[in-house]
Amino acid sequence: MADTIINIKQVWKEYGNQVVLEKLNLSVQTGEFVSIVGASGCGKTTLLNMLLGTESPSRGSILLDGEPMPTEPNATRGIVFQKYSAFPHLNALENVMLGGEFAASPFLGKVFFKQRKKLQEKALEMLVAVGLGDAATRFPNELSGGMQQRLAIAQALIKEPRILLLDEPFGALDPGIRKDMHQLIRELWKKRGLTVFMITHDLSEGFSLGSRVWVLDKPRIDPQQPERYGAQIVYDIALNTDQVIPKSLQSIINKTAQD
Amino acid sequence: MADTIINIKQVWKEYGNQVVLEKLNLSVQTGEFVSIVGASGCGKTTLLNMLLGTESPSRGSILLDGEPMPTEPNATRGIVFQKYSAFPHLNALENVMLGGEFAASPFLGKVFFKQRKKLQEKALEMLVAVGLGDAATRFPNELSGGMQQRLAIAQALIKEPRILLLDEPFGALDPGIRKDMHQLIRELWKKRGLTVFMITHDLSEGFSLGSRVWVLDKPRIDPQQPERYGAQIVYDIALNTDQVIPKSLQSIINKTAQD
Amino acid sequence: AETKSHFRLAWTIYAGWMPWDYGEASGIIKKWADKYDIDIEIVQINDYVESINQYTAGGFDATVMTNMDALTIPAASGVDSTAVIIGDFSNGNDAVILKGAGSLADIKGQNVNLVELSVSHYLLARALDTVSLKERDVRVVNTSDADLVAAFTTEDVTAVTTWNPLVSEIMAMPNTKKVFDSSMIPGEIIDLLVVNTETLADNPNLGKALTGAWYEIMQTMQGNDVKALKARTMMAEASGTDLAGYDAQLASTKMFFKAKDAVDFNNSKDLINTMSKVAEFSFEHGLLGQGAGDAKFIGIETPAGVYGNKDNIKLRFNPAYMQMAIDDKL
Amino acid sequence: MRLMNSKPSRSMRLALNLLPFVILLVIYTLASDARLLENPSDKLLPAWSSFYDAMQRMAFEPSKRTGEYLLWADSAASLQRLLLGVGISALIGLVVGVVNGMLPLIRATFSPLITAISLIPPMAILPILFIVFGLGELSKVMLIIIGICPILIRDLQLRTQTLPSEQLLKAQTLGANSWQIMIRVVLPQVLPPLLSAVRLTLGSAWLFLIAGEAIAATEGLGYRIFLIRRYLAMDVILPYVIWIAILAFVMDTLLRLLSKHAFPWYHGKRGSE
Amino acid sequence: MRLMNSKPSRSMRLALNLLPFVILLVIYTLASDARLLENPSDKLLPAWSSFYDAMQRMAFEPSKRTGEYLLWADSAASLQRLLLGVGISALIGLVVGVVNGMLPLIRATFSPLITAISLIPPMAILPILFIVFGLGELSKVMLIIIGICPILIRDLQLRTQTLPSEQLLKAQTLGANSWQIMIRVVLPQVLPPLLSAVRLTLGSAWLFLIAGEAIAATEGLGYRIFLIRRYLAMDVILPYVIWIAILAFVMDTLLRLLSKHAFPWYHGKRGSE
């Protein structure tokens, strides 16, 4: 439970002249739940993309289990986006089965007969686990926003990833529904020993779910050339005990979001 | 301050066989702030549309100042939707001037020279009032979600409507930004003696802003024919004094939203 | 080329060419092809110019066309071509038509709608000559043959030059006057069956089969017995008219029903004169290609002699196969 | 009430729908009568009875020459060419569009070429087409393909490129390779847009078909119209034009229903697209 | 690395862009040389020098017959027709589309008629067009209008109908009447889609222009191509075709830039549409 799964070493990320992330040094143990908060445009998604493998650091390196991070997404890291995470042309059950089908049938990406039965059973179990047992034959556009996110989570978890990446997974949901989703994700995290990284704009969400909170912000700003300095982790808060949210944090998150 | 501005008498609303609203009897005084909450699909927007004049009751009548409600939207009732309320092809200032231009120029809908100057000044004042003084020349797509809603409010208020209708005006905004918007709307309401109807999915928002809360729900349900009975106002809560939110309300709002 | 056994012939709708369609439908062509152990595919093409282009590009071994087009399209493109059969010449089938009462001289200053650079254009030039007008005295408007009839019903069209069956369609309208036709320049607009010279040299059987079939068709369709009437009715229907209409068109066509008449026409001195006029007209209009320094750039071989450049003969009037028909050697 | 807010009732709408057609028919009848009174053999605006006769002849009497029922033979020939041309184009459009859209290397190679081809009006290169593909069925089908394929390819490419990148990433985290993503994620999702694109290009396909048949054919709806155009036989041309419009309408409707039926997940929320 | 994730570098992409064009040029040169070796006066695949000569002649030497510089005279004539046709169509499309889209009563009356018209291939009714509009410039412009107007109208109508209803309601609460909403809210917002729609229909407009010029004209790019096809002068036809493609490309680019420049609010967030 206490191995280092992710190791971020001296990582910079630049797009052309623009420095987005600056000199990050972080390590994360297996089983941690890291909430990432920060102003809009400060580089949260960029950081997540590096963990996913779609972006690579300009300088420094990211290690996964001590090995360099693969440069492409693969089944070790599951992901749930704010939207579009489920495939609209497949019903809920088929969406969840898809991961298994890719593995079982390299050429067609589709399985039949007995093999299909087996995958279906496993997928249905997963759907029940996220509370979609009754909606197995519905298409995503027949599901409410909350149900779609449940589906996306089920789809990601069926591959038993070691790391789960969440980019504002509940940002489009109504407050009431969010509460239920929080409960679900907390349960799944605890039961499955996942390592979770979750971006959120809602401070209280980040604090109530996470076991650790990263606050991204630019500590230095050059008013003439705002692109010259990048964001860093200005707070790295372990949430082992109940803790009050520092007042100053809310203003960090709001500042760019309004502009 | 205590005249009856809206009088809803024995109003039913049906679409074909489906009864949406059932036997509503309500009256609202000038200057009230009515929050409307209820499950998704229960008929909140339908009720607001009847106040706007785009829908008319199937039975019963709605009186505005004792007269039958006009069957079309007009300048006495301003409205702000969740999105699309500002015109994307006009910058912020032009958006706010538009109402004045319609009144001043029946044929072109556009004014020039001195008249334009005057309208501009008035519009700029309004923009400053909603906190958009610096963004007058920006187009809506250059504004953040919160700024767009501020613009929509400014646009509606410039016509000095007696009634302001809000349909989930902050539903698409991040929690931090919502707080600022609440403050703005509370200020404007108090200063201008408006009568406000606001639909919201966020119970605490409804309770903290409103001077009165209507909870819409179906008191009776026929499981075979769910369309047989319509929604009614099951709670009509005056919020003169500080009040705790009844626990049962949250479940009313969530139930259909998840399905 | 080399010897081969499969050949393609293209034809388009015109009074003098309908027999090819009949020959195909009635089996006469197949009969003659079988006799020489070859195989001839007959293809109808809606657009006349396209059929000649296809021939020039090598898509067909034989195609029907007029003497002028044979010179300006295949020959001018360097494709050595031989006129194997002279089927007819236009004897009133092509005409200049004006709206209202008037004479040819009134055409001065008018728009004339016609298929530009075709025999119609040539006919107009010859017509203008007779009243001492020049081409620049009128304004030529290129108009597709398929739309000439519709065009004539509109007000801005006052003069056209065209061929049958369009002429008879237009003349059927009220208030029209034919002011010049090809019967006034007999023998100058000649309808040919043209075969690629090289293909013909390597496959004389193709020439024999086509000629044999043609004169059998000629014999069948001539006269007023049941068989002839049936044949001409079929031709009429294929060209979109009825027997009476088709016979009217034939009346202004000098068909060479007998091979002997065609050979005589072919061998006479008039042919070379006609071709010289056509060559001069074509040169003036730039139809002989950019390489042409004068009208005599391309050589035309006839039994009465060669017109133009003897070292660049690209169009040959060869009566050999028609002669075989006379001699019953087919 | 504002004009924009006044909606006709159901029956009123039906009446308004039919109104312009009725007016057109009345005008035609009056004009035709007037012309025929002046010149009974006028061919421009035939009487209704002439239409009836002409269609009777084309549809229900065998042609004396070939023994065929011309209208049906023409329709069969044209429809075969059209379906072949459109079908092959759709297939090419789907494959090339998806491959182009998904694979940046392939896109870089072929996208500019396809853009260049799409700029050339096929009508201008008709003569070249006939020379390259001959005058048989092939050249007519090719004209349709050359005319509509670039449009379909570019549309499908765009659709593929605008699929939410979230989906492609998600599929990769589910362990899929490029090929699996193509056939299980991208292809099924661009089928409904393919059907819409085909519906949009059907009009052009008819145009090219008619243009091709006008030049080289021995049967077909376009061939017949161009053949009898020489004689201004409006009694045949007009019914043929209307028949073509009906065929086009039926094909469009079939495609629409097919799409609705086969891809309910696509039409569910977006209304009757 | 998955094929879908491997992106070419800048220089690599440029090389790939050019590759198919280079291959085409090489193939052409080889084929042309081979044919010319066999028959030096072959006109089908002319040598590069012939193209140069032909263009020199068409563009920079006055014609012997008329004294005009043919390429420029043809281009001017064609462009004038095209611009007139497309411009008038855009105007009609805008007005009818917006009115149809906004006013249910008008829509009920004209929408089915426009649908019916859009189903008829304009090429099939050419004779009728000539008879009604004569053989002059009008009929060529009308052919373009009839060909593309229904498409533009339907597109603009759709755009108008899919404007968020929130906007129309909002405008009404600001005291606007139908006319004011039309000119201040709807019209300016459908101008950018109008430009995109015009760009999409430009291809068809060129088709109809060429078809019209092929049938009756005294100058124009389509006229020239169909005239000189009589003597198979590929040395003129091919450069003319490429010239048309260039003109089409330039017009498309100008419209794109115009839209970007004139309607920044439209292009802001949606990328380079």
Ligand SMILES: Nc1ncnc2c1ncn2[C@@H]1O[C@H](COP(=O)(O)OP(=O)(O)OP(=O)(O)O)[C@@H](O)[C@H]1O
């Ligand atoms: N592919 C890219 N090319 C260039 N710049 C980029 C790219 N991706 C992101 N950026 C820039 O990097 C910065 C950080 O972007 P990022 O999406 O990571 O922010 P974020 O914190 O996720 O914001 P939000 O809360 O709005 O999602 C932004 O300024 C953005 O413009």
Ligand SMILES: Nc1ncnc2c1ncn2[C@@H]1O[C@H](COP(=O)(O)OP(=O)(O)OP(=O)(O)O)[C@@H](O)[C@H]1O
């Ligand atoms: N024009 C209409 N025709 C038929 N049914 C309608 C129409 N408008 C609304 N309805 C129905 O009336 C019911 C109430 O709809 P309404 O939009 O008022 O709900 P709501 O409370 O605003 O929901 P939400 O919270 O999702 O906005 C729904 O069942 C809906 O399907």
Ligand SMILES: [Mg+2]
């Ligand atoms: Mg982000």
Ligand SMILES: [Mg+2]
């Ligand atoms: Mg609502």
